[in-house]
Amino acid sequence: MTHQPVRYSREGDIALICIDNPPVNAIGQSVRAGLIDCADAFAADTAARIAVLYCAGRTFVAGADIKEFGKPATAPFLPDVVARLEALEKPVLCVMHGTALGGGLELALGAHYRIGLPGLKTGLPETSLGLLPGAGGTQRLPRLTGLEAALEIMISARHISADQALEMGIIDELVPAAQDPRTAGLVKARELMAMGAGPRRLCDMPPPQVNKEQIDTLRAHTAARYRGQNAQMAAIDAAVSGAAMPFAEGMKHERALFLHLRESPQRAALVHAFQAERKVAQLPELDGVTPRAFSLLGVVGGGRMGSGIAVSALLAGLDVTLLERDASSAAQAQQTVAQMLAESVKRGKLTDEARTRILGQQFRTAESYAALADRDMVIEAVFEDMDIKREVFTQLDRHCKAGAILATNTSYLDIPQIAAMTTRPTDVLGLHFFSPAHIMRLLEIVVPKATAPDVVATGFAFGKKLGKVSVRAGVCDGFIGNRILQVYRAVSDHMVLAGASPYEVDRAVTEFGFPMGPYAVQDLAGLDIGFMTRQRKAATRDPREFVARWADEMHMRGWHGRKSGQGYYTYDTDSPKGRPCPEVEAIIAAERREYGVTPRNFSSDEIIARYMAAMVNESAHVVGEGIAARPLDVDVTLLHGYGFPRWRGGPMHWADTQGLNQLLAQIEAFAQEDAHFWRPAPLLVQLAQEKRLFSSLNS
Numbered sequence: 290m291t292h293q294p295v296r297y298s299r300e301g302d303i304a305l306i307c308i309d310n311p312p313v314n315a316i317g318q319s320v321r322a323g324l325i326d327c328a329d330a331f332a333a334d335t336a337a338r339i340a341v342l343y344c345a346g347r348t349f350v351a352g353a354d355i356k357e358f359g360k361p362a363t364a365p366f367l368p369d370v371v372a373r374l375e376a377l378e379k380p381v382l383c384v385m386h387g388t389a390l391g392g393g394l395e396l397a398l399g400a401h402y403r404i405g406l407p408g409l410k411t412g413l414p415e416t417s418l419g420l421l422p423g424a425g426g427t428q429r430l431p432r433l434t435g436l437e438a439a440l441e442i443m444i445s446a447r448h449i450s451a452d453q454a455l456e457m458g459i460i461d462e463l464v465p466a467a468q469d470p471r472t473a474g475l476v477k478a479r480e481l482m483a484m485g486a487g488p489r490r491l492c493d494m495p496p497p498q499v500n501k502e503q504i505d506t507l508r509a510h511t512a513a514r515y516r517g518q519n520a521q522m523a524a525i526d527a528a529v530s531g532a533a534m535p536f537a538e539g540m541k542h543e544r545a546l547f548l549h550l551r552e553s554p555q556r557a558a559l560v561h562a563f564q565a566e567r568k569v570a571q572l573p574e575l576d577g578v579t580p581r582a583f584s585l586l587g588v589v590g591g592g593r594m595g596s597g598i599a600v601s602a603l604l605a606g607l608d609v610t611l612l613e614r615d616a617s618s619a620a621q622a623q624q625t626v627a628q629m630l631a632e633s634v635k636r637g638k639l640t641d642e643a644r645t646r647i648l649g650q651q652f653r654t655a656e657s658y659a660a661l662a663d664r665d666m667v668i669e670a671v672f673e674d675m676d677i678k679r680e681v682f683t684q685l686d687r688h689c690k691a692g693a694i695l696a697t698n699t700s701y702l703d704i705p706q707i708a709a710m711t712t713r714p715t716d717v718l719g720l721h722f723f724s725p726a727h728i729m730r731l732l733e734i735v736v737p738k739a740t741a742p743d744v745v746a747t748g749f750a751f752g753k754k755l756g757k758v759s760v761r762a763g764v765c766d767g768f769i770g771n772r773i774l775q776v777y778r779a780v781s782d783h784m785v786l787a788g789a790s791p792y793e794v795d796r797a798v799t800e801f802g803f804p805m806g807p808y809a810v811q812d813l814a815g816l817d818i819g820f821m822t823r824q825r826k827a828a829t830r831d832p833r834e835f836v837a838r839w840a841d842e843m844h845m846r847g848w849h850g851r852k853s854g855q856g857y858y859t860y861d862t863d864s865p866k867g868r869p870c871p872e873v874e875a876i877i878a879a880e881r882r883e884y885g886v887t888p889r890n891f892s893s894d895e896i897i898a899r900y901m902a903a904m905v906n907e908s909a910h911v912v913g914e915g916i917a918a919r920p921l922d923v924d925v926t927l928l929h930g931y932g933f934p935r936w937r938g939g940p941m942h943w944a945d946t947q948g949l950n951q952l953l954a955q956i957e958a959f960a961q962e963d964a965h966f967w968r969p970a971p972l973l974v975q976l977a978q979e980k981r982l983f984s985s986l987n988s
């Protein structure tokens with residue numbers, strides 16, 4: 290018998306409409322059709338006086354089926370399904386549990402009564418997918434909560450809690466104790482019948498009041514906050530216009546806006562990002578491999594990174610022993626961890642009691658490697674120096690139990706070389722966190738050839754436990770993210786040498802959608818970091834590679850960026866965010882003269898064309914060499930670790946939208962200026978010739 294995603298049944302005079310479409314009861318065509326059939330069955334069932342709509346499984350409907358986007362829309366359409374429910378002459382009660390989101394909340398709003406189970410989260414996150422609520426959410430929710438509250442939910446795309454939903458009137462009642470949705474529905478339905486409750490339709494409620502001044506402010510704020518994005522402004526348009534027209538007209542207006550966004554490149558990019566960050570942990574090498582234990586974690590090094598890693602693990606419920614070299618460093622680490630946990634309490638991620646419990650029971654510092662003997666996994670986060678790593682891994686090898694996993698957080702040192710310092714190279718891998726480690730979600734799992742499959746699987750299980758987005762990386766200088774970063778920073782320097790100012794490059798890059806440009810980022814990270822990287826690479830650098838000397842000159846002057854008040858930008862009370870610095874431009878001009886360069890102008894378009902061509906080309910090298918498993922792995926890395934604008938999907942998704950032939954032609958033209966830097970990636974050449982897209986490699 291084929292699975293029925295929506296089932297109709299009756300208990301006495303109560304009809305039960307149950308959606309059962311794992312894993313999250315997404316509303317695809319079969320669910321929509323099933324709901325229409327059940328609505329018709331309920332209407333015709335003279336013995337049924339009220340209907341309970343609920344879901345089986347872990348959550349009420351989590352939204353329309355994202356997998357259907359990009360394909361032709363198929364009837365019955367969700368707005369019509371919701372309208373069918375709402376129009377029923379007998380009352381419909383909806384029981385919401387889990388994450389009732391998007392089309393799930395809109396379906397619930399089509400019911401006449403709504404109750405929530407403890408732990409319910411709800412909301413209209415469509416704008417995070419480049420859409421707006423397209424099944425009446427922009428019309429019904431404002432009638433329930435008021436316009437501003439509804440718009441805040443749509444624009445922020447945040448999940449609101451059960452208590453907030455009750456307070457806003459989205460649910461009529463929060464069921465006190467954890468019950469299964471069916472039982473809770475039957476109890477409430479009997480109550481409603483006893484009250485003689487009839488249909489209560491949101492479409493019949495008066496439209497929300499519009500405070501023009503507040504809406505204008507909201508429009509301005511949203512346009513600035515979501516610069517370049519379409520969905521948020523469209524949601525405002527749909528809801529505000531709907532408030533000034535009959536319900537049916539408002540629904541038509543919402544539908545037109547929704548269908549337009551559904552076909553937009555931004556929707557395609559955002560859905561790609563959503564699917565990619567889930568697919569990135571799905572790797573054939575992990576199939577059927579059982580991870581090792583990792584609940585007892587050791588961290589070596591209690592600086593910002595080590596403490597951040599410890600806090601990330603503590604927040605995930607792991608037990609952590611943090612090793613420092615002496616009592617004062619251990620005390621400092623203890624203080625850093627306690628402070629980071631206090632910040633988590635302030636951000637509402639943790640209760641004060643939980644923080645006390647963590648510090649009392651789950652966390653401890655130590656000064657002897659013997660304290661790590663019971664650890665399932667140890668992550669080293671000490672200074673980026675091979676001699677120090679050698680000392681640490683020699684000690685770990687000596688003290689850690691057999692089967693313990695030894696991980697390094699190094700950003701660029703040679704992990705196979707570190708592994709060779711131990712007698713257990715199969716148990717060694719890289720876990721490259723991004724600072725601050727307890728906030729940034731990206732985790733590069735760097736896998737030397739010798740690493741055992743269950744060690745890799747443990748890295749991914751550990752990353753999932755910590756709520757990270759884990760990406761598998763092969764071994765090379767900079768792994769995936771930093772390797773690509775170095776190239777688009779280099780192309781920026783090439784353009785600055787040729788005549789662009791650092792400030793023009795930063796402006797073009799922020800207009801493209803990055804939060805900051807490459808020079809502002811270097812100021813933030815510290816120009817001394819860049820100086821040390823250049824020094825490190827000097828010995829092995831290809832002599833054909835251009836390296837700007839102005840950055841060294843700035844370093845010599847003690848200009849270390851934001852932390853010293855002077856970098857590419859000048860930072861002071863007048864310009865806390867930094868202002869261009871004529872002295873920097875003079876230093877750059879002097880270097881141009883040394884190279885005999887006559888500076889020329891660069892338009893923002895040319896800056897972006899070169900910036901993105903360099904980024905895509907290096908990304909294609911990274912995928913072609915197997916450092917990244919698929920193009921989507923590069924997209925996820927750049928989205929989650931380097932500020933790539935999510936509504937553009939990542940460099941490889943973006944490249945597909947531009948056309949690989951066009952990009953290859955640009956790179957080949959640039960290669961006339963510098964064949965070494967602009968060597969076309971073989972994978973890009975191959976795909977362009979075969980008229981394929983990077984996405985064809987994401988399966």
Ligand code: T1G
Nearest residue numbers: 315351352353354355356388390391392414422423424567
């Ligand atoms: N459609 C299809 N599949 C979905 C899905 C959806 N809406 N949501 C999740 N999945 C899949 C997901 O791909 C994964 O699959 C599995 O479910 C578990 O998800 C008309 C147009 C609900 C909070 O934006 O936020 O309604 O990888 O790993 O961490 O106005 O999924 O196992 O094969 O994320 O527990 C609006 C999107 C849609 C919610 C659960 N709804 N989903 O998180 O599990 S647009 C959303 C989420 C819409 C209407 C509009 C999360 C979650 P696989 P997961 P999780």
